[in-house]
Amino acid sequence: MIKFENIGFKYKESGEEILHGINFTLESGSYHFLTGPSGSGKTSLMNLMSLGNMPTEGQMTMFGKKISTLKREDLFELRQRIGVVFQDFRLLKHLSIFDNVALPLRIMGESDENIKNYVSELLDWVGLEKHKDNLPPTLSGGQQQRVAIARAVIGRPKLLLADEPTGNLDDEIGFRLMGLFEQLNRMGTTIVIATHNANIIEQFGHPRLILGNGNLHTSQSANGPIAQKIRNVF
Amino acid sequence: MFSKIKKQLQPKIKTLGNALAKNPLIMRMLENLGFRDYDLPLAQSEDSRFLVLLIALMSFLSILACSGTFALNDMAARWSSGLENKVTIEIAVETKDGHLLSNKTVRKETKKLAKGLKNNPMIKSLAVLSSAEIQELISPWIGDSLTLNDIPLPGLIAIELRNTNKKSLNTLKSDMLKLSKYARLETHHEWLADLINFTRTLKNLSLFITLIIAGVTIIAITAGIRTRLAIHQKEVLLLHAMGATDHYIARQFQRHAMILSLKGGLIGAVFGLVTTAIIIFLSSHSDTTLIPTIKISSAGIVLLCLIPIIASTIATITSRFTVLRNLSEIP
Numbered sequence: 001m002i003k004f005e006n007i008g009f010k011y012k013e014s015g016e017e018i019l020h021g022i023n024f025t026l027e028s029g030s031y032h033f034l035t036g037p038s039g040s041g042k043t044s045l046m047n048l049m050s051l052g053n054m055p056t057e058g059q060m061t062m063f064g065k066k067i068s069t070l071k072r073e074d075l076f077e078l079r080q081r082i083g084v085v086f087q088d089f090r091l092l093k094h095l096s097i098f099d100n101v102a103l104p105l106r107i108m109g110e111s112d113e114n115i116k117n118y119v120s121e122l123l124d125w126v127g128l129e130k131h132k133d134n135l136p137p138t139l140s141g142g143q144q145q146r147v148a149i150a151r152a153v154i155g156r157p158k159l160l161l162a163d164e165p166t167g168n169l170d171d172e173i174g175f176r177l178m179g180l181f182e183q184l185n186r187m188g189t190t191i192v193i194a195t196h197n198a199n200i201i202e203q204f205g206h207p208r209l210i211l212g213n214g215n216l217h218t219s220q221s222a223n224g225p226i227a228q229k230i231r232n233v234f
Numbered sequence: 235m236f237s238k239i240k241k242q243l244q245p246k247i248k249t250l251g252n253a254l255a256k257n258p259l260i261m262r263m264l265e266n267l268g269f270r271d272y273d274l275p276l277a278q279s280e281d282s283r284f285l286v287l288l289i290a291l292m293s294f295l296s297i298l299a300c301s302g303t304f305a306l307n308d309m310a311a312r313w314s315s316g317l318e319n320k321v322t323i324e325i326a327v328e329t330k331d332g333h334l335l336s337n338k339t340v341r342k343e344t345k346k347l348a349k350g351l352k353n354n355p356m357i358k359s360l361a362v363l364s365s366a367e368i369q370e371l372i373s374p375w376i377g378d379s380l381t382l383n384d385i386p387l388p389g390l391i392a393i394e395l396r397n398t399n400k401k402s403l404n405t406l407k408s409d410m411l412k413l414s415k416y417a418r419l420e421t422h423h424e425w426l427a428d429l430i431n432f433t434r435t436l437k438n439l440s441l442f443i444t445l446i447i448a449g450v451t452i453i454a455i456t457a458g459i460r461t462r463l464a465i466h467q468k469e470v471l472l473l474h475a476m477g478a479t480d481h482y483i484a485r486q487f488q489r490h491a492m493i494l495s496l497k498g499g500l501i502g503a504v505f506g507l508v509t510t511a512i513i514i515f516l517s518s519h520s521d522t523t524l525i526p527t528i529k530i531s532s533a534g535i536v537l538l539c540l541i542p543i544i545a546s547t548i549a550t551i552t553s554r555f556t557v558l559r560n561l562s563e564i565p
Binding site for chain 1: 471
């Protein structure tokens with residue numbers, strides 16, 4: 001699914017090196033937490049994985065394709081296979097909840113009928129069907145977060161990246177959202193969640209990618225109690 | 235009254251809108267043309283009014299400049315065709331050696347000349363200008379208060395030739411001098427050439443001004459679109475992250491630019507066409523014959539009416555290329 005080989009990244013403007021010598025492989029259907037102190041490069045690594053930025057060194061392979069060999073035009077289709085949940089949600093305030101969630105499908109050129117069916121179904125799943133005509137600013141933080149997640153998964157991405165998805169939420173809603181991610185992972189989506197929340201990491205017990213000083217270390221599953229319960233449910 | 239009409243029309247428009255919305259083919263067609271809510275909050279930008287005003291002004295100026303071009307073109311064509319194959323023979327009041335001829339001598343010489351040239355093979359038609367016609371010709375310079383008896387007037391014979399080559403003109407000149415030593419041949423070519431050159435220069439100037447207006451419009455739209463891209467960078471990057479192609483994003487901007495420029499273009503065109511109509515009306519109802527009647531052909535009027543569409547096309551293309559160029563810098 002994803003293979004990073006000696007990946008380095010520095011910003012063009014400042015020349016500051018953010019990441020160097022990053023090596024890891026994520027298998028299809030895996031679930032990882034990306035963690036590390038503030039400023040360790042988590043967001044930069046997430047940007048590389050979402051194809052928002054290109055590495056300044058090394059070889060990046062996504063969905064079996066070497067990114068450096070692809071044309072810029074080929075990246076649009078690859079990005080459609082990735083769902084991203086941003087820390088600040090990035091919902092479009094002038095569009096209704098329905099249209100926000102429908103956006104990836106419209107970009108993919110899905111028919112209106114399918115968009116209506118898929119979006120209604122998903123909004124129902126995240127418990128926001130009755131808010132579909134509302135504008136994002138009228139929703140609570142937790143509801144907005146669910147809209148952001150719905151938007152990230154509506155296109156049935158192969159890879160879901162979430163940057164501090166529980167950062168703005170209380171523990172209860174945070175745990176419920178993590179439950180949604182577990183379900184998505186069960187359906188075959190590869191998931192990477194960048195988080196500081198040690199409690200969640202411990203409870204869900206998925207393998208960790210630990211960033212520190214621009215380097216990456218891996219840590220195996222702690223097999224947490226909540227993850228066990230969820231696995232038992234399925 | 236307008237609110238009453240609006241109230242009556244609103245439900246009908248809504249019904250029509252709903253009927254259209256149920257037809258997937260029409261909806262798909264409208265979507266392809268960009269008639270769907272913007273994914274980017276472009277319609278909410280405050281500077282939309284500025285762009286509308288700018289395009290309205292440019293459209294207004296373009297219509298005036300183009301009207302000038304078409305009117306001058308028409309005027310030059312009328313002058314050229316009106317004097318084609320035509321010459322004038324004049325029995326001047328003052329002879330080459332400075333003597334003044336009496337009105338009686340002038341009229342006698344004119345009559346003799348006309349009679350002698352009547353059957354000349356090079357001449358298609360010939361007409362001696364009457365005293366009234368001469369007075370009408372010179373009245374813009376001397377006014378209507380003076381009578382012909384007060385001043386000596388030349389004799390004028392308007393001639394239409396079968397052709398105006400140099401050999402024919404020389405033969406005619408020689409035949410004319412055989413009949414009257416006071417006669418002078420006026421071919422109009424020199425002053426008409428100057429006038430047409432002057433008109434042509436004015437016409438080119440009008441075209442140049444139109445091109446400058448188009449250039450300024452392109453620059454202003456480019457700057458406006460770049461500002462919009464900077465303002466909505468976060469949203470543009472969001473669409474980009476979701477896999478939106480550059481063309482998908484550019485379509486949003488080009489549709490926005492098209493609608494605003496069409497609105498501005500129509501406003502400018504209405505004012506421009508009304509101004510042009512007033513100028514044409516004033517020129518045709520002027521008392522003095524020194525101001526030529528301004529006319530614009532029907533093809534010219536059609537072209538003037540197309541200016542809002544041309545302005546909108548320029549705005550659409552400019553915005554598209556500006557957005558595509560800027561987006562190509564994103565990885």
